[in-house]
Amino acid sequence: AQSVTQPDIHITVSEGASLELRCNYSYGATPYLFWYVQSPGQGLQLLLKYFSGDTLVQGIKGFEAEFKRSQSSFNLRKPSVHWSDAAEYFCAVAPPKGYSTLTFGKGTMLLVSP
Amino acid sequence: DGGITQSPKYLFRKEGQNVTLSCEQNLNHDAMYWYRQDPGQGLRLIYYSQIVNDFQKGDIAEGYSVSREKKESFPLTVTSAQKNPTAFYLCASSPHRDVTEAFFGQGTRLTVV
Numbered sequence: 770a771q772s773v774t775q776p777d778i779h780i781t782v783s784e785g786a787s788l789e790l791r792c793n794y795s796y797g798a799t800p801y802l803f804w805y806v807q808s809p810g811q812g813l814q815l816l817l818k819y820f821s822g823d824t825l826v827q828g829i830k831g832f833e834a835e836f837k838r839s840q841s842s843f844n845l846r847k848p849s850v851h852w853s854d855a856a857e858y859f860c861a862v863a864p865p866k867g868y869s870t871l872t873f874g875k876g877t878m879l880l881v882s883p
Numbered sequence: 884d885g886g887i888t889q890s891p892k893y894l895f896r897k898e899g900q901n902v903t904l905s906c907e908q909n910l911n912h913d914a915m916y917w918y919r920q921d922p923g924q925g926l927r928l929i930y931y932s933q934i935v936n937d938f939q940k941g942d943i944a945e946g947y948s949v950s951r952e953k954k955e956s957f958p959l960t961v962t963s964a965q966k967n968p969t970a971f972y973l974c975a976s977s978p979h980r981d982v983t984e985a986f987f988g989q990g991t992r993l994t995v996v
Contacts, residue, residue, distance in 0.1 A: 778923070801983065812887075812973060812987035813926075820983070859925060863982045870916065870941065871975075871982055875925035 771796040771862050773874035781880040782850050790845040790877050792860030800862040802843040803871065804834055807857045816858075819843065820865070830854070855881045885910050889974050889988035896968075896995050904959045904991045906974035914977040915957035916985065919943060919970050926973060932957055933980040961993065968995045 772795045782788050794800060801820050805813040817828025824836040834845045843860060860874045887908045896902045908915065914933045918926040928941030932951040946965025951957050957976075961968045971992050975985040 873926040
């Protein structure tokens with residue numbers, strides 16, 4: 770069964786500083802990989818996804834993620850954080866092809882300090 | 884506007900009562916999902932359906948039931964058998980049976996007192 774680990778429960782970043790949120794997965798093959806963002810009391814919004822090909826993926830709101838097969842990682846990055854980026858971020862995986870469901874990590878709460 | 888609508892946003896029930904959460908989508912998506920979210924636990928899959936009149940148990944199906952009589956609707960019933968029903972419930976849909984992208988509703992916060 771696939772699993773997702775987000776090692777950091779909380780991260781605090783100063784506004785304007787760079788951000789990296791970590792995600793490691795466990796799966797036999799390369800799964801589909803996703804990053805979602807959730808504001809308090811809201812649903813989840815897809816930031817970006819990776820299926821295959823170029824390992825650096827661009828998403829919405831200035832986010833990008835890099836897939837590293839050797840490390841089973843899919844870390845999310847942003848060069849300069851804005852106060853509005855404060856939210857909870859979830860990494861998720863799904864098996865490639867066939868009938869499938871998303872498996873989520875436990876999330877990383879991003880706090881942005883002035 | 885296309886999307887997923889969950890209603891109500893807040894729901895209060897007394898212990899021992901069954902309660903049904905609504906999820907409707909007008910995206911013509913094949914697959915629909917129910918997740919439960921608790922603080923620090925991420926999202927856990929309750930049930931999913933990839934075609935009308937068929938659904939599968941997820942990781943935490945005990946105490947829940949669903950139906951999929953129409954493509955656009957996937958209601959979730961939280962029964963009295965669910966030991967700890969207070970949580971935030973999220974419904975999602977995906978265009979196809981293999982989840983290349985999931986779209987989420989705004990969630991329903993259920994409080995059982």
